[in-house]
Each structure stands twice: as structure tokens, then as C-alpha cells.
Amino acid sequence: MSNAKELRDLDDSELVDHIKTVRRDLFGLRFQHATGELENTAGLKIGKRDLARALTIAHQRGIDTNK
Template sequence: MSTSREIRDLPDNELVDHIKTVRRDLFGLRFQHATGELENTAGLKTGKRDLARALTIARQRGIDTNK
């Protein structure tokens, strides 16, 4: 899920779950990159952008994502 339209349509609880999932995936990508196992480094950039979009929408809604 990468478009802001799709993320905006999510209910609050699913948005928080999406943020948790993206953070977990991004951590895995960074770990693979550090160990030299990651072949497609463009996934890091798209993951960061997806996380930023979701966090921006959460902030606009006033959702605390650090629970």
C-alpha cells in the first residue's frame, strides 16, 4: 500500500497497524542492507516514503503512534 489515498481511507486502528507493519518491514530491510543481503536497495527509499506518508496522516488525525 503506497498511495496516500489508500492510506487516508484506512480507519484509525488499521492505520496504526499499517505503521507498525511498515516500521517492522523497514527494520528488516535496513538489517539486510547492513549485512549485504539486500539486492534491491530501492525498497529502502519506498519504505521510508510509505512510512512518512502514514505518519503524516496519523499526525493530521491526532493519533499517537508511539503507544
């Protein structure tokens, strides 16, 4: 899910779950990249943008995402 409109349609708990999932996925991609297993490095850029969009919406709503 990378569309800002789709992220805005999520309720607060779903948005926090999405952020946790994207962070976990991004960690895995960074780990694969560091070990040389990642072939498609564009996934890192896409994941970072998706996380940034979700965090921006969460901060606009005043949601604490550091739990």
C-alpha cells in the first residue's frame, strides 16, 4: 500500500500496524542488501517512501508511533 489516500482511509490502529509491518519489511530489505542477497534495490526506495507517507499521516493525526 503506497497511496496516501489509502493510508488516510485507515483507522489509527490499522495505520500503526501498517507502520510496524513496513518497518519490519524495510529492516529485512536492508539486511538482505548488506549481505548481498538483495537483487532489486528499488524495493528499498519504495519501502522508505511508504514508511515516510505513513509516518507523516500518523504525525498529522497525533499518533505516537514509537510504541
